[in-house]
Amino acid sequence: MQTDERLLWKTRIFLALVIVSQPLGNLFLTLGMKHRVLGSPWDYVAAIFSPHVALGIVLLIIWLLSRMALLSWADLSYVLPLTAIGYIITAVIGSVVLKEQISMSRWSGTLLIVAGTALVGMTESRTSPGVGSIAGESS
Amino acid sequence: MSQWALVALIVAGTVAGDTLQSLEMKRHGEIRFSEGGLGRVVAALALKKYLILAIVCMAISFFAFMTLVSTADLSFAVPASAASFVFDTILARYLLRERVDAKRWVGAALVAGGVALLAL
Numbered sequence: 534m535q536t537d538e539r540l541l542w543k544t545r546i547f548l549a550l551v552i553v554s555q556p557l558g559n560l561f562l563t564l565g566m567k568h569r570v571l572g573s574p575w576d577y578v579a580a581i582f583s584p585h586v587a588l589g590i591v592l593l594i595i596w597l598l599s600r601m602a603l604l605s606w607a608d609l610s611y612v613l614p615l616t617a618i619g620y621i622i623t624a625v626i627g628s629v630v631l632k633e634q635i636s637m638s639r640w641s642g643t644l645l646i647v648a649g650t651a652l653v654g655m656t657e658s659r660t661s662p663g664v665g666s667i668a669g670e671s672s
Numbered sequence: 673m674s675q676w677a678l679v680a681l682i683v684a685g686t687v688a689g690d691t692l693q694s695l696e697m698k699r700h701g702e703i704r705f706s707e708g709g710l711g712r713v714v715a716a717l718a719l720k721k722y723l724i725l726a727i728v729c730m731a732i733s734f735f736a737f738m739t740l741v742s743t744a745d746l747s748f749a750v751p752a753s754a755a756s757f758v759f760d761t762i763l764a765r766y767l768l769r770e771r772v773d774a775k776r777w778v779g780a781a782l783v784a785g786g787v788a789l790l791a792l
Contacts, residue, residue, distance in 0.1 A: 566742040577735060586738075597730075604694050604704040607688060608770050617783075620751055627747030635747050642789030643751045649782030652775045 544607055548615060550599040556622040558592030560630060561585045617650040676791075678740040679752045690748040691763045692726035699769075731767025748790060755787045 565585030570576060580586050603612055624643045627633040700720070703713055705764075740749045761780040765772040 540704065556750075557740075559750060562738065563741040563746040563749075566738055567691060569742045571739055573743055577738065580738065593734075601693065601697060602703050605697040605700060608694075608764070617757065619755065623750040624747050627750075631746055633747045635745075638789045638792040639747060639751070642786040642792075643747070645786030645789060646751055646754050646757075646783045646784075649757075649779035649786065652779040652782070667747040 534606070538605065544603065547599050547603040549601060549611075551596060551612070551616050553622075554592050554596035554599065556626055558589045558596055558617045558624050559623060560589070561592065563631060565589060599652050615650065617647060620646050627649030673739070673746075675740060675744050676752075678736050678744075679749075679755070681736040682733050682740065682753050683756045683759065685729045685731075685736065686753065687759040687763060689729035689733060690756070690760050691767055692722045692729065694764070694768055696720045696722040696726065707763045752787060752790050754783055758784045758787075 562585070565583050565587075566580060569580055571580070581590065600612070600616070620643055624635060624640070628635050677734065699722075700716070737753070758780045761772060761776060764770045
């Protein structure tokens with residue numbers, strides 16, 4: 534059906550946006566926050582208006598809005614595992630850009646999180662007809 | 673505040689925020705941008721109380737995350753926050769009443785194991 538095709542592409546585009554915007558947002562947030570002294574609420578206000586943190590927040594707002602849109606037609610339990618691809622991107626960014634020392638157990642933990650998501654990657658984008666209407670649904 | 677206490681605050685805020693957000697967006701129904709444009713969609717959503725509450729929860733989670741990355745590695749902070757995925761799955765099943773099959777439960781269990789490895 535044409536409607537299914539439209540929904541499929543809409544889902545793919547928003548999923549890509551959701552996956553990429555979060556790790557980049559977190560990168561700039563970390564660059565701006567690193568070693569910052571946070572004694573009072575004013576320190577947070579000052580941090581928010583620093584260039585790196587502000588850019589990070591803009592990217593995270595893009596992430597939030599595209600994710601909200603996606604959640605209006607796709608299940609939370611489908612969206613969350615797929616967006617977890619961002620964990621690999623984040624680990625690579627941490628290692629390469631931020632020069633973090635990533636231990637074996639941290640890599641293993643990160644990969645285990647991603648492995649968990651691979652199991653559910655091929656499920657349909659909509660598995661429940663809507664809140665409160667599961668009666669008679671076969672599982 | 674210790675790093676794991678901040679992680680717990682991030683996770684609690686995220687799980688509450690995710691669940692409330694999904695609940696409200698599903699009540700709203702699928703967003704179609706052709707109908708009335710983005711502005712009207714934003715205006716309609718700004719009045720939903722679960723969505724406002726979800727945003728408050730996510731803000732708490734966000735400030736805790738900002739605090740965490742000022743001292744911790746990003747490659748620790750992000751996967752540690754993934755613990756929210758486990759609680760999200762549980763709430764998706766029992767509160768949002770989504771169908772969560774065996775594969776998804778195993779996935780959630782692996783994520784829990786992954787977060788446990790970060791603690792080593």
